[in-house]
Structures are given as C-alpha cells and as structure tokens.
Amino acid sequence: MSAAPRIVVGVSGGVDSSVAAWRLVQQGEAVAGLFMQNWADDGSGDCRAEDDRRDAVAVCGRLGIPFHFRDFSSEYWQGVFEHFLAEYAAGRTPNPDVLCNREVKFKHFLDAARELGAERIATGHYARVAHAGGRWRLLRGVDTGKDQSYFLHQLGQAQLAATLFPIGDLHKPDLRRLAREAGLQTHAKKDSTGICFIGERDFREFLGRYLPAKAGEIRDPHGVRIAEHPGVFYFTLGQREGLNIGGVRGRAAAPWYVVGKDVANNVLYVDQDRESPWLMSTTLRSETAHWIAGAPPARRFDCTAQTRYRQPDEPCTVEVRDDGCVDVRFARPQRAVTPGQSLVLYDGDECLGGAVIAHTDAPQAQASPFQIQATEVSAR
Structure with missing residues (x-):
C-alpha cells in the first residue's frame, strides 16, 4: 500500500492546477491529485467535466502521482446552486464562485483530502498565503491581472493554515512556459471563463430551465415605456448587451444600459448614459x-x-x-x-x-x- 500523500492538489484539468501540482512534485512533496465533479451532466452536451477529467488524469500520469475522484455535485447543488437560483429570483446578481470556494473547494475537498491522510490541500488559484503576527494572511497573487483573492475572501484561519497556493508568485505567461517545458499537455489549454456550470451555453436558455421567464416592460427612469424584456432576472445593473432595443422614436441613437430592476412589477429600467446618475x-x-x-x-x-x-x-x-x-x-x-x-x-x-x-x-x-x-x- 502506498504511503498517504502529504498534500492533495485539486486538479481541474486546467493549466493552473497542473503547474501547481508540478511545482509541488519538483519540491519533493508527497502529492496526490483529486478531481472534483461539482456539476452533474444535465444531458445538454455542454458540460466539459469529462474532458477536464481526462486531462487531469493525464497530468497526474505525467507527474507520477496518484489520481483520485470525488463527486460533489449534490453538495454543490445544495450549497451553491440553490442559493444562485434564489438570488436571481429575488432580482439580485449572485457570485457562485465565492460560495463554491467556501462550501465545496475549501470544505468538502479539504475533508476528502484529510480522509486520504493528507495534511494540506493545494489549488491553482492566483493568491498567496503568509503567516505573520501570529495569524494567517491571504495575499493577492503577484499577477494582478489574474489575482483571485476576491473569490477567496470567505476563507478563515483554519482553512488558510491547511492551504497552499503554489502558483501565487507566477505571472500567467511564465506559468504556461513552465507547463510547456514540463511536458504538461494542458500548457496551451484555453482558460475557462464565466460561471462554471453554464460553460459556453446561452445564459438565458440555461436560467430559463429553472426560473420560468415572464416578459415585461422596459422603461426609462421616468417611467416611459421603451421596449419589452424577456425576463427581468436575466439582467444585471450596468449591462448593455442583450437588451435588443432598436431605434426609439425621439431618442438618440446611443446604447442603453440597465439602471434598475423592479422584480415585483416585472419592470426593467434603462438609460442611455453609461455614467447615468x-x-x-x-x-x-x-x-x-x-x-x-x-x-x-x-x-x-x-x-x-x-x-x-x-x-x-x-x-x-x-x-x-x-x-x-x-x-x-x-x-x-x-x-x-x-x-x-x-x-x-x-x-x-x-x-x-x-x-x-x-x-x-x-x-x-x-x-x-x-x-x-x-x-x-x-x-x-
């Protein structure tokens, strides 16, 4: 039986977690990789989890470290997605990545790593951890364009004490170069963007599966009807794209921006000034x-x-x-x-x-x- 790993790395199948694992192996650490499935395949064909899992397996094979898999889709649904839907239904705009980190990656993942006998976990986040003045501190990643401390702000002392961010001192171009030189097949893989469980699919179509759309009026701040919207909770403050407002008689040929939502009356408010008061x-x-x-x-x-x-x-x-x-x-x-x-x-x-x-x-x-x-x- 192989010895328990000292560190379990969350391997997502992306280049960031691949280099995080590689760096720890280079440091001589006893490392294992763990792939988290946080979203169950809904049959749409848009979920990339299986492709990502294959890449994660390949990276662990290249590095010669054990690969583990855990299905956290039920925990994700209860701890993240139900909140996501409730917030949109209330007319707010939630941030599921923050909840995912708190409820899944640094809770259930950490528990799973400890069950494997590990002392710590590591992830491919662009952030840093330091211990000074008797406490653990969360610091921004060195690459300011990639810094992810914003999404990690719900972590506490116990979580930071058990967490490593091996790539927090790297800039993305340097990280990709290291991945290429190490022969990691993820070195040129495109970064994932947007909300993880929606992926590349149409946001309105996805949300409409769970929150039935109801068309309503688009008005200007003074209550004048401008057009019609397909569902008020599809929009967020400051949004310009997707309003589908054509030429409006008596109005300038300028973009419209969302400036307010009245969910109770299903009214969306817009203005043509990007810096609208x-x-x-x-x-x-x-x-x-x-x-x-x-x-x-x-x-x-x-x-x-x-x-x-x-x-x-x-x-x-x-x-x-x-x-x-x-x-x-x-x-x-x-x-x-x-x-x-x-x-x-x-x-x-x-x-x-x-x-x-x-x-x-x-x-x-x-x-x-x-x-x-x-x-x-x-x-x-």
Missing part, C-alpha cells in the same frame, strides 16, 4: 461580513475595496455595525454596485475579508415605484 452610489450596506483574521481590524477604518472582480482598488471608509454588517463610504462615486455581488476589502496586498452587498444609495436601489426618486437625484 441612476447607476452611481457613494455608500453601501452589506450583509454580515466575514473577516479572515476572525475579527475586523477596528470598528471604523480606512482601506480599499472591490465591488466586482478585477476592479481597481477604490479607497473607502468602513464602519462595522453591531449586527456584523458593514457600512461603506467610497471616496468617489461608484458605478453599478450590484446587490448580491461581493464587497471585498484590502489593506495593500492583504485581503481583510468581505461580505455580500445588500443595498446602496444609488437611485435604482430606492423604494418603488422607481421613477419617484427622479426629483431626488436631480437635486443632488
């Missing part, structure tokens, strides 16, 4: 915040924040409420801060934690009917 906010309130250190740095502090992935750092002031939620005020107005998405807080390269955005002071977030707020915005 209806999209701008300076404050937000979150749901209960998670702190990587176990507690916030202070009841009130200054830091930077991202309200969407790959957004430039935005200076802000954070105030922690008695109920565990946070109030955030930005130094400058923010565009399309979206309820359901994640607010992630940073002190330089260190990720402090974050929370789901509950609501903002943007006019689109105010009480219905939407157009009642028009006079308030114009007076600001």
